[in-house]
Amino acid sequence: xxxxxxxxxxxxxxxxxxxxxxxxxxxxxxxxxxxxxxxxxxxxxxxxxxxxxxxxxxxxxxxxxxxxxxxxxxxxxxxxxxxxxxxxxxxxxxxxxxxxxxxxxxxxxxxxxxxxxxxxxxxxxxxxxxxxxxxxxxxxxxxxxxxxxxxxxxxxxxxxxxxxxxxxxxxxxxxxxxxxxxxxxxxxxxxxxxxxxxxxxxxxxxxxxxxxxxxxxxxxxxxxxxxxxxxxxxxxxxxxxxxxxx
Ligand code: UDP
Numbered sequence: 475x476x477x478x479x480x481x482x483x484x485x486x487x488x489x490x491x492x493x494x495x496x497x498x499x500x501x502x503x504x505x506x507x508x509x510x511x512x513x514x515x516x517x518x519x520x521x522x523x524x525x526x527x528x529x530x531x532x533x534x535x536x537x538x539x540x541x542x543x544x545x546x547x548x549x550x551x552x553x554x555x556x557x558x559x560x561x562x563x564x565x566x567x568x569x570x571x572x573x574x575x576x577x578x579x580x581x582x583x584x585x586x587x588x589x590x591x592x593x594x595x596x597x598x599x600x601x602x603x604x605x606x607x608x609x610x611x612x613x614x615x616x617x618x619x620x621x622x623x624x625x626x627x628x629x630x631x632x633x634x635x636x637x638x639x640x641x642x643x644x645x646x647x648x649x650x651x652x653x654x655x656x657x658x659x660x661x662x663x664x665x666x667x668x669x670x671x672x673x674x675x676x677x678x679x680x681x682x683x684x685x686x687x688x689x690x691x692x693x694x695x696x697x698x699x700x701x702x703x704x705x706x707x708x709x710x711x712x713x714x715x716x717x718x719x720x
């Protein structure tokens with residue numbers, strides 16, 4: 475049994491959800507949603523719903539795990555059991571361990587860990603509802619949550635995927651495009667365009683790959699603007715608070 479659509483792109487060049495081939499899904503970003511975390515972010519992207527909490531920098535225990543010259547970054551990507559159609563068995567899986575590892579690596583070049591020897595920075599990314607692109611959605615949310623926690627970074631990280639359906643490259647895959655498409659290329663990059671995560675499923679020609687990277691770059695540029703806007707809105711509000719009397 476398969477619910478694979480016959481066509482992914484109609485005669486007007488629109489996708490099944492009505493988007494243009496280079497259009498990303500709607501994104502909403504809320505910052506500082508968890509009072510006990512040092513930084514947090516709730517992000518909706520299409521039908522994805524992601525919550526990220528950041529703790530730290532704080533002293534790492536047990537001490538034998540501490541690094542003498544820098545902070546350790548830990549990143550846990552987790553899908554809630556109810557986040558997908560077929561219940562996910564709680565606990566780490568091969569997939570979640572892999573995503574946690576590559577997502578941590580996506581932040582290592584930007585977080586200024588050398589400022590906090592012996593410390594740890596923990597990022598918990600919880601997928602509450604999944605609809606393709608959860609690793610990139612979680613990275614976008616984590617980037618904002620890290621900034622909310624005041625973790626010194628060289629810049630924000632933004633992420634999105636390009637895929638191939640009906641032989642055409644499309645930006646920011648939805649579930650059907652992800653499940654039945656011919657390729658999926660999630661990419662994360664710094665605001666200077668340095669790629670910090672690149673994975674690929676399926677196949678593309680060299681020319682398609684080059685074009686896909688350009689599309690990802692444009693998608694990440696748009697996401698970066700939304701991340702910056704959300705941070706500006708949050709911190710503009712904070713500075714508007716009355717200064718307490720001495
Ligand atoms: N998915 C699922 N069950 C799983 C893993 C994934 O239903 O155990 C769905 C979920 O909607 C996810 C999509 O398949 O977003 C694509 O998964 P993929 O592994 O490509 O990662 P993602 O695109 O979410 O980063």
